[in-house]
Amino acid sequence: MTAVTEGQTHPAAEGRAGTAPDPQTVFDAAVAADERIEPRDWMPDAYRASLVRQIAQHAHSEIIGMQPEANWITRAPSLRRKAILMAKVQDEAGHGLYLYSAAETLGTSREELLDKLHAGRQKYSSIFNYPTLTWADVGAIGWLVDGAAITNQVPICRCSYGPYARAMVRICKEESFHQRQGFESLLALSRGTPEQHAMAQDAVNRWWWPSLMMFGPPDDESSHSAQSMQWKIKRHSNDELRQRFVDIAVPQAEALGLTLPDPDLRWNEERGHHDFGAIDWAEFRDVLKGNGPCNDQRITQRRRAHEEGAWVRDAAAAHASKHRQNQGEAA
Numbered sequence: 001m002t003a004v005t006e007g008q009t010h011p012a013a014e015g016r017a018g019t020a021p022d023p024q025t026v027f028d029a030a031v032a033a034d035e036r037i038e039p040r041d042w043m044p045d046a047y048r049a050s051l052v053r054q055i056a057q058h059a060h061s062e063i064i065g066m067q068p069e070a071n072w073i074t075r076a077p078s079l080r081r082k083a084i085l086m087a088k089v090q091d092e093a094g095h096g097l098y099l100y101s102a103a104e105t106l107g108t109s110r111e112e113l114l115d116k117l118h119a120g121r122q123k124y125s126s127i128f129n130y131p132t133l134t135w136a137d138v139g140a141i142g143w144l145v146d147g148a149a150i151t152n153q154v155p156i157c158r159c160s161y162g163p164y165a166r167a168m169v170r171i172c173k174e175e176s177f178h179q180r181q182g183f184e185s186l187l188a189l190s191r192g193t194p195e196q197h198a199m200a201q202d203a204v205n206r207w208w209w210p211s212l213m214m215f216g217p218p219d220d221e222s223s224h225s226a227q228s229m230q231w232k233i234k235r236h237s238n239d240e241l242r243q244r245f246v247d248i249a250v251p252q253a254e255a256l257g258l259t260l261p262d263p264d265l266r267w268n269e270e271r272g273h274h275d276f277g278a279i280d281w282a283e284f285r286d287v288l289k290g291n292g293p294c295n296d297q298r299i300t301q302r303r304r305a306h307e308e309g310a311w312v313r314d315a316a317a318a319h320a321s322k323h324r325q326n327q328g329e330a331a
Contacts, residue, residue: 142182
């Protein structure tokens with residue numbers, strides 16, 4: 001649908017004849033009508049800040065999330081698995097670039113966001129602070145972590161902010177491939193030797209609960225969820241998305257021949273959903289505070305990679321400057 005730009009009037013926001021509605025009224029009407037807010041449109045400062053926070057956290061998660069799997073590229077069990085994993089890690093880098101670009105349309109630079117990440121002033125998903133101990137972890141991340149990401153991110157394709165919504169369309173298509181790749185990898189292990197099956201089960205045991213934490217705290221403890229839903233940045237609450245993921249994962253686990261590590265997991269006929277056990281939110285909060293198994297390792301490696309890549313950024317900037325100069329001289 002066409003966005004309402006500043007100076008235009010949405011029919012739902014029309015005031016008295018000859019009077020233009022205030023920008024807040026135009027914004028509210030556009031959101032209510034499921035129209036997209038674009039970078040040049042007027043938007044409340046709080047809406048802009050909420051988008052920057054969410055998009056930045058998402059972008060940081062993509063580039064930090066490259067680390068646990070990239071660790072296994074040199075140790076993949078076959079050339080085919082190596083090629084698949086390299087392609088996936090490359091996709092994650094691209095996702096980060098799409099998202100940083102979307103954040104830049106809100107008036108915040110990529111450099112500023114990265115500085116805040118490296119200084120610990122912005123967060124990334126807690127899931128990436130857990131170690132990948134075996135090759136089966138790569139499959140578990142693909143199936144569970146990317147599966148949770150898809151559940152969370154597909155509704156963002158209908159986000160009220162246009163650049164974020166459009167970036168998510170391509171990201172979700174690629175994440176869907178990653179989820180299938182992880183499922184196929186775990187299936188091969190599950191149907192392999194007893195040792196391979198045990199390795200797959202162990203990986204699922206360790207990644208199941210952190211995957212449920214990916215959706216964020218319970219709705220009654222979430223400080224941003226309700227407002228984000230009102231603005232249609234999000235379309236569903238944390239608990240709604242978590243329940244949807246559990247309902248999807250249970251039959252997939254059965255197809256894999258693997259058991260989800262939750263003795264309380266069972267179908268509730270009355271609710272039409274699966275009941276599941278209590279999540280250890282103390283662990284979730286502890287990891288967010290920086291006390292997870294790999295917090296220090298992840299951010300240290302990110303800082304080092306950023307510093308070692310400074311010459312590439314400088315060279316790219318110099319090339320762009322020279323290109324502009326040559327164009328000016330030719331003109």
